[in-house]
Amino acid sequence: DTAVSQTPKYLVTQMGNDKSIKCEQNLGHDTMYWYKQDSKKFLKIMFSYNNKELIINETVPNRFSPKSPDKAHLNLHINSLELGDSAVYFCASSQDGGRAEAFFGQGTRLTVV
């Protein structure tokens, strides 16, 4: 059983489109995250969410929005895609309000053309 799963694994789309990336975790964790990894492997936190609080990195454009239908899911919606949004996006989860280590999904490689 995959602990943290993301779909799709690859996403190629045109500028201006709106897209979503889905994330599900079956670990019973209470905290989920979205990270963006650039071509130099740098990881940037985008959002942190548990059932009490959403923390948004203030540098993330408001075209990006997380949606959590339930505790096991945290989807990422992106509006009006731009070339600079091309990157690998990772979903992760952790227990104990974020005090424990994070478990990562396999990543979604987004290419905007």
Place this chain on the structure above:
Amino acid sequence: GNSVTQMEGPVTLSEEAFLTINCTYTATGYPSLFWYVQYPGEGLQLLLKATKADDKGSNKGFEATYRKETTSFHLEKGSVQVSDSAVYFCALISGGSYIPTFGRGTSLIVHP
């Protein structure tokens, strides 16, 4: 705020060589420290962790010791293999901000 500094890569070694990847940190409170590994095309996996000063984390021949006096958590392995080629990330979680903070990653390339 919290931050993690890792040595820049890539680190290129021959098989069976000794590995050290340096990591230092700044944090509020008493952080937990982690090393993650990312193999090509995959997500990050936890390699080892330490939650208090002088703890040593170890896994798969890798180890790191939490040094509070030098705010360091250097990763070491006595004899690397080609299969260890990957990107290694040092990270911390600290009270006040339960969001993992990652270093920039260090690429390790091991030649046969």
